[in-house]
Amino acid sequence: MSSEAPAPSKKATEPILYGFPSTDDLSQALANFVLAAQDEALKKQATFKIAISGGSLPKVLGKNLIGRSDVPWNKWEVFFADERVVPLDHEESNFRLNDENLFTHVPIPRQNIHVIDTSKLDDPEAVADDYEKQLVASFVGSSSIAFPRFDLVLLGIGPDGHTCSLFPGHPLLNEMDGWVAWLDDSPKPPPTRITLTYPVLNHAHRVAFVSSGESKQEIMEKVLDHPEEGLPASRVKVISPGRVYFFSDEAALGRVKYERTKFEDSSKL
Ligand code: 6PG
Numbered sequence: 001m002s003s004e005a006p007a008p009s010k011k012a013t014e015p016i017l018y019g020f021p022s023t024d025d026l027s028q029a030l031a032n033f034v035l036a037a038q039d040e041a042l043k044k045q046a047t048f049k050i051a052i053s054g055g056s057l058p059k060v061l062g063k064n065l066i067g068r069s070d071v072p073w074n075k076w077e078v079f080f081a082d083e084r085v086v087p088l089d090h091e092e093s094n095f096r097l098n099d100e101n102l103f104t105h106v107p108i109p110r111q112n113i114h115v116i117d118t119s120k121l122d123d124p125e126a127v128a129d130d131y132e133k134q135l136v137a138s139f140v141g142s143s144s145i146a147f148p149r150f151d152l153v154l155l156g157i158g159p160d161g162h163t164c165s166l167f168p169g170h171p172l173l174n175e176m177d178g179w180v181a182w183l184d185d186s187p188k189p190p191p192t193r194i195t196l197t198y199p200v201l202n203h204a205h206r207v208a209f210v211s212s213g214e215s216k217q218e219i220m221e222k223v224l225d226h227p228e229e230g231l232p233a234s235r236v237k238v239i240s241p242g243r244v245y246f247f248s249d250e251a252a253l254g255r256v257k258y259e260r261t262k263f264e265d266s267s268k269l
Contacts, residue, residue: 010261013237015244017224019260023060023212023249029263030210030247031064034152035071037206041151042075047112048151049138051081051196053164054094055156057210062101077112077138078103081153082165082195083131085124085182088115092190114138116194128182128194135179135200147203148179149242153196157211158188159219161231165195168232172197201236208245209233216252224258 010016020026038048052058065071084092095115103113114134120126139148155163166172167187175181175197184192201207211220219231224246227234238244253260 010259012240012243015224015246016261017246017248017253017256017258018263019253019256020247020249020263023251024063026210026212026247026249027060027063030061030208031068033208033245033247033263034061034065034154035068037152038071038076041205042072047075047077049077049079049148051079051150051153051204052094052098053081053155054084054097055158056212057154057156058094058098058101060210060212061154062098062105066102066105071106073107074109074112076108077114078108079114079131079135079138079150079196080116081155081201082193083116084190085116085121085127085192085194086190087118087121124182124184124192124194128178128180131194132178132180147199150200150204151206153201153204153207155201155207155209155233155236157209157216157219157223157233159215160187161219161223161229161233162188163209163233163236164201165193166198166232166235173232173235198235202238203242204238205242206245207236207238207242208247209236210247211252212249214251214254216248217254217256220246220248220252221255221257224256 041048080094083094086092088095116127117130135148157163160168172181176199178197179200180194181197182194186193223231223233
């Protein structure tokens with residue numbers, strides 16, 4: 001995917017923006033994109049390593065992915081880009097959200113879905129440490145040295161420009177050593193969460209932001225047209241040849257001037 005020149009006018013470090021007439025078009029393209037990333041990963045290694053956020057993403061992701069035939073689900077290994085420190089069956093759990101929208105519909109082996117250790121819920125630092133250990137165990141022996149290299153990280157964008165659980169002005173924006181960090185002062189409830197850090201996001205093969213709906217217009221304009229403002233989502237700068245992608249419906253892009261790239265069929269990714 002990263003070997004293709006996506007748009008002649010785009011520098012390798014600039015994000016690719018795909019705009020779609022409807023959320024369903026977005027969802028279909030996203031499914032193609034995810035499966036293209038999967039195919040590329042499985043040419044080189046035994047598993048496809050993906051990290052997924054919460055919010056509105058799991059629904060858009062699951063909608064057109066669950067019906068796809070010939071997906072080697074047993075080769076998927078799933079982490080959460082961020083997770084709320086709550087029981088797995090809690091209505092605020094990102095695991096639960098992804099479970100309802102994707103996992104219960106497809107045969108990903110449960111041991112390949114990396115959940116937080118719910119025996120440590122009263123100690124978020126221990127939850128983050130355990131999750132980091134799960135990452136280390138999975139990525140050790142792969143080509144990554146200092147940081148894991150996810151094949152794909154799927155993220156949302158909040159109205160204040162946060163992504164993962166990296167919020168504007170928060171000290172975690174400066175965390176450059178750990179792989180997984182914790183916070184108990186998230187401005188978006190619930191307050192206690194764990195999150196992947198920037199170096200992990202930035203070492204991924206590709207990071208795709210997914211956003212839809214008119215309510216996202218203002219923040220999409222800021223993130224795409226004014227990255228110099230340094231909002232958390234704009235700070236995701238994947239190291240080349242990795243790449244940042246935005247998948248948005250045109251409702252979310254009403255104010256955005258940033259150049260759109262035509263989404264090509266998955267085989268061309
Ligand atoms: C979380 C999410 C968070 C989310 C954004 C966007 O657990 O809160 O991972 O980062 O992706 O808040 O959410 P929406 O897509 O619902 O706007």
